[in-house]
Amino acid sequence: MEKFTGLPEEKQSKIINGALASFSLNGYKKTSVSDIAVSAGISKAMVFHYFGTKKELYVYLIGYCINLIMSQIQERFDRSITDFFDRITMTAGIKISAMEKHPASLSFLSSIYFEQDPEVKQEIKAVLAAGESFRSSLAYDGIDLHKFKEGVDPQLVMKLVQRYTEGHINELPNHAALDVEAINNEFQACIRLLRNNLYKEEYL
Amino acid sequence: MEKFTGLPEEKQSKIINGALASFSLNGYKKTSVSDIAVSAGISKAMVFHYFGTKKELYVYLIGYCINLIMSQIQERFDRSITDFFDRITMTAGIKISAMEKHPASLSFLSSIYFEQDPEVKQEIKAVLAAGESFRSSLAYDGIDLHKFKEGVDPQLVMKLVQRYTEGHINELPNHAALDVEAINNEFQACIRLLRNNLYKEEYL
DNA sequence: TTTATATTGACCGATTCGGTTTACAGGAAT
DNA sequence: ATTCCTGTAAACCGAATCGGTCAATATAAA
Numbered sequence: 001m002e003k004f005t006g007l008p009e010e011k012q013s014k015i016i017n018g019a020l021a022s023f024s025l026n027g028y029k030k031t032s033v034s035d036i037a038v039s040a041g042i043s044k045a046m047v048f049h050y051f052g053t054k055k056e057l058y059v060y061l062i063g064y065c066i067n068l069i070m071s072q073i074q075e076r077f078d079r080s081i082t083d084f085f086d087r088i089t090m091t092a093g094i095k096i097s098a099m100e101k102h103p104a105s106l107s108f109l110s111s112i113y114f115e116q117d118p119e120v121k122q123e124i125k126a127v128l129a130a131g132e133s134f135r136s137s138l139a140y141d142g143i144d145l146h147k148f149k150e151g152v153d154p155q156l157v158m159k160l161v162q163r164y165t166e167g168h169i170n171e172l173p174n175h176a177a178l179d180v181e182a183i184n185n186e187f188q189a190c191i192r193l194l195r196n197n198l199y200k201e202e203y204l
Numbered sequence: 205m206e207k208f209t210g211l212p213e214e215k216q217s218k219i220i221n222g223a224l225a226s227f228s229l230n231g232y233k234k235t236s237v238s239d240i241a242v243s244a245g246i247s248k249a250m251v252f253h254y255f256g257t258k259k260e261l262y263v264y265l266i267g268y269c270i271n272l273i274m275s276q277i278q279e280r281f282d283r284s285i286t287d288f289f290d291r292i293t294m295t296a297g298i299k300i301s302a303m304e305k306h307p308a309s310l311s312f313l314s315s316i317y318f319e320q321d322p323e324v325k326q327e328i329k330a331v332l333a334a335g336e337s338f339r340s341s342l343a344y345d346g347i348d349l350h351k352f353k354e355g356v357d358p359q360l361v362m363k364l365v366q367r368y369t370e371g372h373i374n375e376l377p378n379h380a381a382l383d384v385e386a387i388n389n390e391f392q393a394c395i396r397l398l399r400n401n402l403y404k405e406e407y408l
Numbered sequence: 409t410t411t412a413t414a415t416t417g418a419c420c421g422a423t424t425c426g427g428t429t430t431a432c433a434g435g436a437a438t
Numbered sequence: 439a440t441t442c443c444t445g446t447a448a449a450c451c452g453a454a455t456c457g458g459t460c461a462a463t464a465t466a467a468a
Contacts, residue, residue: 003445030234033426043447048427237457247416252458 001060004050015040015050019061020104028058028117059123062112065105066127072098077138084143084154085195091138092165092187147203157198164190205264208254219244219254223265224308232262232321263327266316269309270331276302281342288347288358289399295342296369296391351407361402368394 004012018040022031033054037044051057076094081087099106112124145154165187196204208216222244226235237258241248255261280298285291303310316328349358369391400408 026230026234030230032424034424044426045428045447046445049446052427054426236455238455248457249416249459250414253415256458258457 015042016064017104019057020108023058023061024108024111028115028120055119058120061108062123062127065109068102068105069098079142082142082144084147085191087139087143088161089188089191147199149198149200152198157194219246220268221308223261224312227262227265228312228315231315232319232324259323262324265312266327266331269313272306272309273302283346286346286348288351289395291343291347292365293392293395351403353402353404356402361398
């Protein structure tokens, strides 16, 4: 792997982005190393020279993308925000900016969620399990759950909001940059609605 | 092909939907006939028995899906609506209901738009060209273009609206049935906005 | 039981797969 | 000039899979 990490950064990016695009588009099994080589503008032999096997490349990409968004999160995450909905708004903001800066990595990470090939399923499951607990800690740690009305399950609210933001983020690449703000506004309006109806009156 | 069209309808559907799903997911080249057979619950030999070749199957699916949405359109299209925005609202309604009734066909038709394999590119180009003029006739034939303010290009407005509805329709499968109405409302609000700002005052 | 048909598993040559090996181009050191 | 690296790709490998065929079997009508 040092063979690869020693490369000039620009070349690394080209290879990584080529591989990410190929895998995102067709999944693990249906993506051949030749595809990746063509998409990265190098020969097939170089892919093996750099990464050893197709699987090692795939696993490397998973780690690479996760590191990328992890650093994005650590850079912008503000643990001092303890309000449930403010926290959601902040994490959504991080997601959107990550989508703007590293679209290929994000779409690759969503693609691994559906990957079924037994050759990599294990590795994905592990990384996804780890990510799950991390994500829920981002959403819940230090949050004032007592602001909710009785009978309201924050976990359920989280699921709801999650699906909603997913839809919006999927839509993002289809729109020009100008629309992003409008989408954001709509998102915030939705959050406001939920807060108004799910919080106890004294916390509005 | 009569081998296939003579089959009980339910079996035909299963095969068609399996093939549509496979092709939509992985494109022409990356979809093997074995994939389709598994997805349709029959043996690979039967696919060839029914359709002759992989390409014939693909071309048949294109025709099948186009017939499907064409009949949907003819069933619900109202040529007497001459207002530009009313016409758009109507066609969007048709699209959405088609998406609800035949999601696999719709997603297959969007996938052929990006298909690049030379074995089928020609056929797709032909059918797409024919569709283009048809679609523009749906949008423009008999429309009162003089309602627009001077300097407003209806073609441009069409492009704008088209992109907007695309985004919403892509989002559709991600949401529960209850959300569809909300999305529709938002769509109509957008149309209203455009009409208010692009029509001459005497037509508001 | 015979006959016609629906269906498939096994098979074909060709291609492509993941992965290896060899050969070559060019710079550094001798 | 020659040796010796090193980064790179073309050619190659056996195995798997491709699109497609066919002989054989299961099924049902006669």
